[in-house]
Amino acid sequence: MSLRQAVQDDARGLAELAQKTYADAFGASLRVDDLRAHLEKNLSAENFARMLEVDTFFVAEQDGRMIGYVQFGKCNFERANAATDYELRRLYVLREFQNQNLGAQLMDAALNHPCMKAAPRIFLDVWEQNHGAQRFYRRYGFEVVGERKFEVESGAETSVDLVMCLTQTLSPTVG
Numbered sequence: 001m002s003l004r005q006a007v008q009d010d011a012r013g014l015a016e017l018a019q020k021t022y023a024d025a026f027g028a029s030l031r032v033d034d035l036r037a038h039l040e041k042n043l044s045a046e047n048f049a050r051m052l053e054v055d056t057f058f059v060a061e062q063d064g065r066m067i068g069y070v071q072f073g074k075c076n077f078e079r080a081n082a083a084t085d086y087e088l089r090r091l092y093v094l095r096e097f098q099n100q101n102l103g104a105q106l107m108d109a110a111l112n113h114p115c116m117k118a119a120p121r122i123f124l125d126v127w128e129q130n131h132g133a134q135r136f137y138r139r140y141g142f143e144v145v146g147e148r149k150f151e152v153e154s155g156a157e158t159s160v161d162l163v164m165c166l167t168q169t170l171s172p173t174v175g
């Protein structure tokens with residue numbers, strides 16, 4: 001398994017991985033139409049091409065196949081400082097590779113990136129029913145600081161996402 005930072009040419013591969021991992025993780029809790037609309041609206045290759053221009057991605061690969069990814073960038077949550085705070089936007093591992101420490105390696109790569117290290121706060125949101133991911137994030141020091149409404153594309157249903165935050169103590173700049 002190897003980790004590397006993604007580049008523009010990865011947009012299509014990332015979209016395929018993102019759609020598969022999202023559908024595997026949350027497909028059973030969404031109506032088929034809502035799932036399809038979510039994938040088309042948020043996780044298309046065109047979207048990833050746009051996101052790759054502003055966000056940073058690390059991908060995990062095995063034998064040339066993408067098996068997990070993490071995405072992070074500036075945080076635009078209402079409670080965040082858009083100038084300094086960062087958001088861990090997505091962290092996904094293919095089902096057959098979960099629980100083998102890959103998520104932890106992707107998380108470590110993200111948290112060790114200079115922009116993330118320099119951020120006073122790192123935010124993320126996570127579905128309130130996703131207890132495994134919440135446990136995973138708590139181990140890194142993320143704490144629940146609020147809630148956000150998640151509305152499916154049709155508007156037929158809403159659910160609650162928890163907002164979690166990691167507050168970092170930054171070392172003073174020398175000089």
Ligand SMILES: CC(C)(COP(=O)(O)OP(=O)(O)OC[C@H]1O[C@@H](n2cnc3c(N)ncnc32)[C@H](O)[C@@H]1OP(=O)(O)O)[C@@H](O)C(=O)NCCC(=O)NCCS
Nearest residue numbers: 025091092093098099100101102103104126132133135136
């Ligand atoms: C969350 C996730 C990225 C962690 O990656 P991983 O490689 O499985 O994690 P690691 O092996 O490093 O660590 C294991 C921990 O991950 C979490 N985890 C494992 N499988 C999970 C799953 N299917 N869903 C959510 N969290 C899971 C648990 O906290 C687990 O620790 P535990 O032993 O206390 O249960 C990965 O499981 C995943 O892609 N899950 C589905 C998508 C998801 O929930 N993404 C987060 C959206 S906010």
